Amino acid sequence: MYVESRFPRFLVVIEKFEPHGLEINSTHVIFPDPPASFGVILKLLESNNELFYIGISLDMDRIISIDVHRLDFSQMVWEKVKSIRDRVFFLSGIALPFTCQAINPETDGGLIYLTFSPKNFLYIYNIEDNSLVMGQTFSNLPKWRYGSLWFMPDRRMTHSIQEERGRTHSRGGDSSFAIHSNETRDRASNSCAFSFENIHDYLHFRATNNIFRLRAPVPFQRRSLSMSSFDLSCSPLFVFFEQEKFLTFVHPKHGINFKYNMTLPEDIQGGCEICYSKDGWLLLAVNTFCNMFFNPFTKEVKELAYGPAPEQRRRDILSLGFSHPPTSSECVIVELRGFTDMTVHTTCLGEEEWEEVYFEESKFIRASLNPCFHNGAFYYLNNDGKLGFVNVGDEDIYWEECEKPDAPRCARTDYYKCYLVECNGSLLSVFEGYLGNWVRVFKLDETDMQWVKVNSLENHMLFVGNQSFSAVANIPGMENKIYFPRFHGDYIVFYSLDTGKYHTFESTKVVDFHCMREQLNSSWILPRWR
Numbered sequence: 001m002y003v004e005s006r007f008p009r010f011l012v013v014i015e016k017f018e019p020h021g022l023e024i025n026s027t028h029v030i031f032p033d034p035p036a037s038f039g040v041i042l043k044l045l046e047s048n049n050e051l052f053y054i055g056i057s058l059d060m061d062r063i064i065s066i067d068v069h070r071l072d073f074s075q076m077v078w079e080k081v082k083s084i085r086d087r088v089f090f091l092s093g094i095a096l097p098f099t100c101q102a103i104n105p106e107t108d109g110g111l112i113y114l115t116f117s118p119k120n121f122l123y124i125y126n127i128e129d130n131s132l133v134m135g136q137t138f139s140n141l142p143k144w145r146y147g148s149l150w151f152m153p154d155r156r157m158t159h160s161i162q163e164e165r166g167r168t169h170s171r172g173g174d175s176s177f178a179i180h181s182n183e184t185r186d187r188a189s190n191s192c193a194f195s196f197e198n199i200h201d202y203l204h205f206r207a208t209n210n211i212f213r214l215r216a217p218v219p220f221q222r223r224s225l226s227m228s229s230f231d232l233s234c235s236p237l238f239v240f241f242e243q244e245k246f247l248t249f250v251h252p253k254h255g256i257n258f259k260y261n262m263t264l265p266e267d268i269q270g271g272c273e274i275c276y277s278k279d280g281w282l283l284l285a286v287n288t289f290c291n292m293f294f295n296p297f298t299k300e301v302k303e304l305a306y307g308p309a310p311e312q313r314r315r316d317i318l319s320l321g322f323s324h325p326p327t328s329s330e331c332v333i334v335e336l337r338g339f340t341d342m343t344v345h346t347t348c349l350g351e352e353e354w355e356e357v358y359f360e361e362s363k364f365i366r367a368s369l370n371p372c373f374h375n376g377a378f379y380y381l382n383n384d385g386k387l388g389f390v391n392v393g394d395e396d397i398y399w400e401e402c403e404k405p406d407a408p409r410c411a412r413t414d415y416y417k418c419y420l421v422e423c424n425g426s427l428l429s430v431f432e433g434y435l436g437n438w439v440r441v442f443k444l445d446e447t448d449m450q451w452v453k454v455n456s457l458e459n460h461m462l463f464v465g466n467q468s469f470s471a472v473a474n475i476p477g478m479e480n481k482i483y484f485p486r487f488h489g490d491y492i493v494f495y496s497l498d499t500g501k502y503h504t505f506e507s508t509k510v511v512d513f514h515c516m517r518e519q520l521n522s523s524w525i526l527p528r529w530r
Contacts (some may be wrong), residue, residue: 001014001015002044002046002051003015003044004031004042004044004229004346004405005026006447008526009026009030009051009221010026010027010028010030010031011026011029011031011032011071012025012026012027013025013026013027013381015444017427020338024206026482027076028076028077029071029076029077031053031078032053032055032067032069032080033277033414033525036240036474037312039057039058039059040055040056040057041055041056041058042054042056042057043055043056043091043097044096045089045096045097045099046088047087047099048087048099048442050070050071050412051070051071052068052069052070052071052081052089052099052523053068053069053070053078054066054067054068054089054091054097054112055067055069056091056114059367059368061369062252062416062417063114063123063125063132064141064317064318064368064466065133065273065317065521066112066125066127066130066519066520067080068080068081068084068089068112068127069081069362071082079403079443079525080242080244080271081127081362082128082244083110083128084109084110084126084127085102085105085106085109085110085128085459086101086102086109087099087100087101087102087109087113088100088101088102088109088110088111088112088113089111089113089254090112090113090150091110091114091150091498092114092115092150095150098150100294101373106400107131110126110127110128111124111125111126111127112124112125112127113150114357115150116266118163121134121360122134128243128519129241129242129243129519130240130241130243130516130519130521131487131517131518131519131520132518132519132520133514133515133516133517134513134514134516134518135474137472141382142358142383145351153225156518167392169302173380174255177524194221195207201389205470213318217299229246233250234476235252235253235406235471235474235478236252236463236469236471236524236525236526236527237249237250237251237252237523237524237525237527238250238251238252238463238485238492238519238522238523238524238525239274239277239282239296239522239523239525240273240274240485240498240519240520240521240522240523241272241273241521241522242519244271244272245263245264245272246261246262246263246264247261247262247263247296248260248261248262248265249261249262249296249525250492252463252478252492252494253475253477253478253492253505254505255266255487255489255490255491255504255505255506256490256491257490258303263303264294264295265299266293267292267301268284268286268294268301269286270286270287270290271286271287272285272286273283273317273521274287274317274466274521274522274523275291275317275320275370275466275467276320276321276322276370276466276467277325277467277523277524277526278284278324278373278467278468278526279296279325279470279528280295280298280325280397280478280525280526280527280528280529281293281294281296281319281322281325281326281525281528282295282296282299282523283322283333285317287322289308290303290304290523291303291320291333292304293326293349294529297527297529298529300324300468304333304347304349304351305347305351305354306353307350317351317466318368318369318370318466319336319337319366319370319371320333320334320335321333321334321370321371321372321373321467322334322373323373323378323392325528328350330348331349331368332346332348332392332393333346333347333348334346334371334378334390335354336366336371336378336380337361337391342354342358342359342364342399343357343358343359343361344356344357344359344397344399346392350509355397357399359395359399361396362399362400362401364380364382364386364401365382365383366380366381366382366383366386367380367381367382367418368382368466369381369417369418369419369420369466369468370467371420371423372420372427373420373422374427374469376391376423377389377390377391378390378391378392379420379427381418381419381420384407385405385406385407385408385418385429386405386407386460387401387402387405387437387444388400388401388402388403389402402449404448404449405449405450405451406430406441406450406451407445407451408431408440408451408453415431415432415433415434416432416433416434416436416450417431417466418432419431419432419462419464419465421468422470422471422527423457423460423462424470425468426443426444427443427444427446428441428442428444428454428462428470429441429442429444429451430442430464431464433515435514436502436513436516439495440453441453441454441457441462441480441482441497442454455497456480456497457470457480457481457482457497458478458479458480459473459479460473460479460480461473461474461478461479461480461481461482461483462481462482462483463482463483463524464483464484464485464524465484465485465522465523465524467523467524469526470522477505478499480498481494481496481497482494482498483524484493484498484516485519485522485523485524486516486517486519486520487516487517488502488504488506488511488515488516488517488521489504489506490506491504491505491506492504492515493511493516502516
């Protein structure tokens with residue numbers, strides 16, 4: 001048996017020692033550093049005589065990143081899993097994880113099904129392309145603070161699909177689980193058409209036995225895409241790590257029909273996470289501790305100082321920001337940490353270390369998003385819609401929490417995500433309701449320090465994610481929209497302030513929130529060749 005020791009975090013093996021005892025030994029294998037965030041779920045599991053370690057970084061119901069590692073027993077080191085098509089993983093917040101063999105590896109394999117929040121959300125994570133789908137809630141389950149459990153049904157079931165259909169119809173009155181078939185087609189191909197209230201019922205149906213899995217296709221499928229070139233000057237681009245060491249750029253209007261793939265330069269070695277983007281530059285966390293600037297349009301790389309204490313913790317990718325492009329002498333990089341006590345870390349290019357400043361007894365619990373640089377300060381939003389900011393002067397650094405503005409009304413209720421973005425010289429906040437029920441935009445009236453609702457962006461467009469910015473729409477039809485780091489099929493999802501709905505440029509149809517695929521480790525970027 002293998003277990004994780006907490007202090008230090010070594011892999012420990014427990015063996016039965018005859019006749020009545022146990023022998024416990026350390027393998028001296030150090031676990032990968034857990035993702036830095038407000039919450040972490042770490043799972044150790046065995047599958048087909050292989051040992052896996054999964055780390056999930058999250059903030060309440062929001063998944064920030066997922067790392068999957070497999071132990072190389074020959075060298076006794078953890079290796080990051082980039083693709084594993086032959087099995088499926090099932091995780092929850094409190095129960096032991098387990099895996100199943102993928103019946104159709106090309107479509108079913110390499111997926112992680114997660115449920116762990118009190119709201120009973122179901123998440124489907126694709127290991128290979130680092131994407132995430134969030135389904136509807138289990139409406140028939142009570143809300144429990146520790147989340148739901150996965151259950152493995154008895155796989156020895158031998159009755160036919162016709163018997164299963166008879167059992168279903170005989171229950172009567174259960175409208176959430178129904179099978180509709182065409183008798184002629186059944187006799188010819190033994191196939192069925194299925195109708196369900198939501199994705200969860202559908203997935204539960206597939207998990208019942210092998211017969212149902214073979215009859216019901218997965219909700220989404222992979223597809224292999226080739227490189228395409230497009231005009232980089234007309235619009236901001238969506239950039240993400242679809243695979244390690246390969247950046248993928250997608251045009252927000254044309255989707256993956258017009259995309260560009262780029263291999264990272266040799267100067268950047270190791271796994272990368274996108275922390276921030278500004279004026280054509282990406283701020284990357286490389287191998288969890290080192291920060292680098294990278295301009296994918298000029299291929300320039302600029303390395304920052306390590307620290308503070310890089311051997312003790314990894315960089316917090318959701319608290320980093322920089323003020324100006326690294327080609328400017330005014331460029332300052334800021335990292336904000338802490339809950340009850342704030343710690344501000346700052347550095348500049350050419351500095352050998354990060355400066356630390358502590359602020360005690362702060363009650364500001366920031367939301368899980370990067371800062372917005374506005375009017376010479378880095379602004380942060382907390383979970384109640386309040387503002388705080390870091391100001392880095394020539395001689396000192398200070399942190400201030402704003403007594404105003406009062407939180408927007410929607411922030412006092414449940415919401416899924418929030419964003420800060422500068423637009424046309426003003427500071428905007430964007431709140432998104434759970435399951436995409438609503439989106440609200442507010443502008444900060446800096447005279448009275450009040451949030452004022454915004455009904456139209458006019459000729460501007462917002463690009464939101466871990467880090468957000470705005471731009472003037474140079475392409476007709478792209479204005480007055482909020483673009484999200486999500487796909488529906490091959491196209492980027494946007495929210496139209498004209499219709500109050502989610503759409504793509506593929507058609508005029510409204511996009512269902514549960515059909516969106518969020519791309520993790522991503523950002524928006526403005527093309528710049530300077």
